[in-house]
Amino acid sequence: MKPVVIIHAKLPDALLRKLEAHFQLVIVEKLSAETMPLLRQQLATAVGIIGTGLRVDEALLQQAPLLKVASTISVGYDQYDLSALQRRQITLTHTPYVLNDTVADLAFALMLAAARRVCELNAVVKQGQWHKQSESGYFGVDLHHKTLAILGMGRIGQAIAKRAYFGFDMKVSYSARHDKPEVDRTFQAQRVELDQLLSSADFVVNILPSTMETQNLIGEKQFALMKPSAVFINLGRGNTVDEQALYRALKNKQILAAGLDVYQSEPIATDSPLLTLDNIVCLPHIGSATAETRFAMQSCAVDNLINSLLYPNDPQKTVYRVN
Secondary structure (H helix, E strand, C coil): CCCEEEEECCCCHHHHHHHHCCCEEEECCCCCCCCHHHHHHHCCCEEEEEECCCCECHHHHCCCCCCCEEEECCCCCCCECHHHHHHCCCEEECCCCCCHHHHHHHHHHHHHHHHCCHHHHHHHHHCCCCCHHHHHHHCCCCCCCCEEEEECCCHHHHHHHHHHHHHHCCEEEEECCCCCHHHHHHHCCEECCHHHHHHHCCEEEECCCCCCCCCCCECHHHHHHCCCCCEEEECCCHHHECHHHHHHHHHCCCCCEEEECCCCCCCCCCCCHHHHCCCEEECCCCCCCCHHHHHHHHHHHHHHHHHHHHCCCCCCCCCCECC
């Protein structure tokens, strides 16, 4: 009898067939109050789980005595209790690399949309309020040749820096725990302390992960340091930014505009004051949401699961482990 794997996501047929060649599959395409009892029941015999959105903590792991591998279809792994997984010697894998360019593209979509007031002026046209004499009232700000500050210079940060330097002739500065000599050489970039970074930037892109150190890292003080002409973009994690402070900074014109793809609570509440502002662009957490990238992430996660379970000691089999 084949070992049991639980899929808590919707996967393409080709990837399901790939898994079916090795495992007995239990498929829970959508996590809900109705489907969670089935998932928890099947945990008793499962050796692997693959998907997104499931909180994997000590309570859940107590119901999964045979579990060996958890494969998340994401780069981030906030939903996983790493200590609990390590205590039980359960491997956690994720999907880095495949979404770097897609998220970097979205960073520029948000920067351009916020700087050139794309969504606001799209509404003007569609609502029949476009009057030629109002043209000067439609002014935005340029992106090219401006200073870009990147908070976090990992793989995505470097993809953003590449587009900024080679595509828009931007001056790149960044914050990171350590110097990045290759980044400095390639993009003529400079690592700068946070306060100086924020005060000198025309555009600030936050791609920081959620950690104890980064929670509410960008708040009242940090927005006060930014230029009145600055544009702030958040593609990292929602809890790295104090949203009330961001609202006040936008409302009071401390900064020019913002673009968000992540929020402290998701979906963002429909009565959030941020949604009342014209100078903010809000997206529904679509950083990796293209057909090509999502398939690449799913494929990577499936390979991680297969290789971890069937070929745990084979150096020729690629596995992107978190722990």
